[in-house]
Amino acid sequence: MTNGKKGKVQAEEKKTTGEADNKTEKYFVVDTSALEYAMDVFEKLRQGGRNCVLIPYATWEELDSHKTGNDFKADIARSVIRNVRNLFRIKDGSVRFFSYDFTAAKDAGLKTDKNDHCIIATALHARQKLPAEKVILVTQDAALETLALNFGLKVQSVKMDETEVKEQHTPRTTINLQKQWIADKTFPLKLPEARLAAQLGQIRLNEGIVCYCERDGSWGPAFAAVRKGDYFRIVDKDIHLLGIRPRSNNGDVNWGQYIAMDLLRDAAVPLVALTGKAGTAKTFLSLLAAFEQASRYRQILVSRATIQLGNKDRLGYSPGDIEAKMKPWMHPIYDNINAIKELVDEKMKDKINEWLTNGKIEMMDLDKIRGRSIQKCFVIVDEIQNLPPSHVKAIATRGGEGTKMVFTGDFSHDQIDVPWLDERSNGLSVLNAKMAGSRLFGSVHLDQAIRSELTKEILERW
Numbered sequence: 001m002t003n004g005k006k007g008k009v010q011a012e013e014k015k016t017t018g019e020a021d022n023k024t025e026k027y028f029v030v031d032t033s034a035l036e037y038a039m040d041v042f043e044k045l046r047q048g049g050r051n052c053v054l055i056p057y058a059t060w061e062e063l064d065s066h067k068t069g070n071d072f073k074a075d076i077a078r079s080v081i082r083n084v085r086n087l088f089r090i091k092d093g094s095v096r097f098f099s100y101d102f103t104a105a106k107d108a109g110l111k112t113d114k115n116d117h118c119i120i121a122t123a124l125h126a127r128q129k130l131p132a133e134k135v136i137l138v139t140q141d142a143a144l145e146t147l148a149l150n151f152g153l154k155v156q157s158v159k160m161d162e163t164e165v166k167e168q169h170t171p172r173t174t175i176n177l178q179k180q181w182i183a184d185k186t187f188p189l190k191l192p193e194a195r196l197a198a199q200l201g202q203i204r205l206n207e208g209i210v211c212y213c214e215r216d217g218s219w220g221p222a223f224a225a226v227r228k229g230d231y232f233r234i235v236d237k238d239i240h241l242l243g244i245r246p247r248s249n250n251g252d253v254n255w256g257q258y259i260a261m262d263l264l265r266d267a268a269v270p271l272v273a274l275t276g277k278a279g280t281a282k283t284f285l286s287l288l289a290a291f292e293q294a295s296r297y298r299q300i301l302v303s304r305a306t307i308q309l310g311n312k313d314r315l316g317y318s319p320g321d322i323e324a325k326m327k328p329w330m331h332p333i334y335d336n337i338n339a340i341k342e343l344v345d346e347k348m349k350d351k352i353n354e355w356l357t358n359g360k361i362e363m364m365d366l367d368k369i370r371g372r373s374i375q376k377c378f379v380i381v382d383e384i385q386n387l388p389p390s391h392v393k394a395i396a397t398r399g400g401e402g403t404k405m406v407f408t409g410d411f412s413h414d415q416i417d418v419p420w421l422d423e424r425s426n427g428l429s430v431l432n433a434k435m436a437g438s439r440l441f442g443s444v445h446l447d448q449a450i451r452s453e454l455t456k457e458i459l460e461r462w
Contacts, residue, residue, distance in 0.1 A: 026051040026134050029098065029123040031116075032062040033140040035080045036073070037158050037388055037425070042083060044158060045138065046094045054098040054126055055084065058118035076390055100125040108151070116144050123153050140425065157425065172255065172445070173209040175199060182213060185234040187225070203227045206269055206442030208235070208259030224258040229439070235262045241288035242344050247281070247450050256446040257281065263442035264289035264406065267296075270399065273432055274408045276446030278415075282408040283336045283382050289406070290378040291340065291352060294360065297378045297404070302333050303364040304382040305391075305409075305427075330363050333382070337361075366391075369398055376402035385409040385428040386417050392427030407431060 028045045030053055035041055045053050066077035087095040105112060105121035112118060119137070127135045136154045139145055148155045175196060181187050191197040203209055208226045211234075225232040235258050239245070246257035256276070263272045264285060274282040290300045337356075341349045355361040366381070379399065384392055384407045392407070399405045409415075409428040416426055423429065435441035 024050070024052045024134065026136055027054055027126060027130050028052070028136055028138045029054045029056060029119070029126055030059060031056070031119050031137070031139040031141060031144055032059050032066075033144075034138045034158050035059065035063065036066075036076050037140050037390065041158055042087060042095065046087075049092050049094045052093065053095045054122070055095065056119045056122035057097060057099055058115045058122070060097065062115055075394075098122055098126055101128075104128075116141075116147060119144065120147055120151060120153070123148065124151060127153070140421070172447075173199065173203060175209055175211055177211050177213045179213055182234075186231050187234070189227070189230045189232065200227075200232070203232075204437045205229070205439050206263060206266075208255070208262070208444055210255045222253065224255045224262070226259060226262055226442075235259060239265075241265070241285065242292050242340075242348060244288060244340075244343055248448055249450050252448070254446075254448045254450065256444055256448065257285065259444045260285050260446060261289070263444060265293070266442070267404070269440060269442040270404050271396065271435065271438075271441045272404075272406045273428065273435075273441070273443040274406065274446060275411065275428065275432070275443070277410055277412060277449060279449035280446035281450055282410075282446060283332065283380070284339065286380045286382075286406045286408060287333075287336050287340060290380060291344075291348070293378065293404075294351075294355070296376075297402070298376045299359070299378075300355065300361045301364040301374065301377050301379045302330075302361065302382075303366050303380070304330060304333065305366060305384050305387045333363070366395065369395055372398050373400045374398045374403050375400040377404075379403060379405045380408070381405070382408050383410075384431070385411045385415055385426045386421070387427040388418070388421060389425075389427045389430040389434075392431050396431070 025047075028051060030041075030045070035055075042053060045051055063077050063080055066073050067081060068074055084095060100118065100121035102112060104125065105117070108121070108124065110117040110121050112121075119139075123135060123137045136156055137145075137148045138156055138158060139148070140157055145155050177187060177191075177196075178193075181191055189197070189200050191200065200209075205227055208224050209232070210222065211225050211232075212222050214221060223237060224235040226235060239258060239261050241261055241264070246254045246261065248254040260272075260274055263269055274286065276282055287302070290297075290302075294300060337352065341352055344352075352361075364379075381395060386409075387395075396405060396407075407428065409426075411423050411426055411429050413423055416422065418426075421427075432443050436443070
């Protein structure tokens with residue numbers, strides 16, 4: 001760093017430590033993972049200017065290195081850079097660059113050629129120059145968090161909204177109804193029995209429950225129902241997709257699959273999230289629904305979120321065109337398609353083969369989805385627990401008129417492959433939280449492993 005630049009940085013830091021101290025509530029030192037986590041990260045941290053965001057030069061350099069390319073990572077980096085530029089134009093002092101003391105960093109054992117070490121050094125320098133109790137390092141990176149804690153720094157992740165704190169594995173509500181309350185395969189939200197009415201009121205739009213009733217009929221005494229506005233619609237007991245009905249391995253009725261099939265067939269719900277552990281048929285059901293309703297849609301677009309898919313360099317090492325490069329990551333999709341072909345009749349099997357040949361079914365590259373307007377398509381994106389919320393938002397907002405989008409995944413900690421995402425901060429969890437209660441969104445957690453008896457046994461024991 002030149003003497004002129006160093007003097008300018010010191011002058012800026014002196015300004016930071018001046019009058020702002022009295023009015024600034026917190027100083028947030030941010031790393032790259034925090035800035036790339038969500039588009040509204042500055043709004044979350046600044047709180048209208050009450051707090052100050054300090055950007056280490058190491059963070060800025062890393063962002064700059066990410067900005068080139070056409071993938072999500074590059075697009076988000078560019079968005080963050082534009083956002084910072086616009087905040088500097090406001091000139092309210094709530095976003096600033098901050099450096100570190102080179103000598104002190106080396107004395108602390110930090111290496112100036114490592115970005116994480118430079119960010120730690122910046123936070124330590126900020127703690128020296130500013131009120132120490134107000135300085136907080138913000139990161140989504142567990143490794144950086146651990147290093148920061150070793151140096152006694154205060155650390156937090158990007159703060160979650162209250163809606164995002166919801167327990168992910170809430171048991172499905174079960175309720176007992178009186179037959180006089182049910183009419184025309186529906187029943188009202190407001191029941192005469194106050195306790196039950198209050199229980200029903202906690203169910204959000206397009207969420208399902210399991211009901212019991214003494215009423216006779218093909219759909220009783222036990223059945224599933226989905227909330228639609230101020231009433232519940234009872235799911236058809238004979239529901240199926242291409243003749244394939246809900247399946248269970250343990251003899252119990254798989255009510256989750258009943259609810260999932262209902263949501264997947266509901267044209268009034270264009271966005272559906274299916275969650276559950278391995279073997280619960282998330283992808284299988286999604287493909288079944290797409291094939292059954294293929295005549296409604298121009299195309300069936302299928303993709304998977306993998307950390308390799310989001311890394312253009314690693315993908316580029318694979319030989320062949322984009323289809324050949326993506327094929328290894330799409331094997332689970334093809335496995336499910338082949339499983340469906342084994343269960344349907346010859347006519348449908350021929351159709352599926354034809355769709356794979358003529359482009360009716362397309363394996364979609366997520367990195368190329370930015371800027372698209374996807375009209376009248378059935379879109380399936382698998383494994384979205386490995387995407388940050390900003391990526392999921394970018395994908396979901398591509399859906400145009402007549403498009404149905406199904407996102408599937410498992411937000412268990414051992415199924416999240418991105419080190420700076422966890423059970424609450426990943427895109428699948430945040431999608432469920434942000435969209436909960438919307439009439440356009442439905443979600444169901446599948447809790448029965450039906451892939452095989454072996455899968456069920458492993459999940460129970462492990």
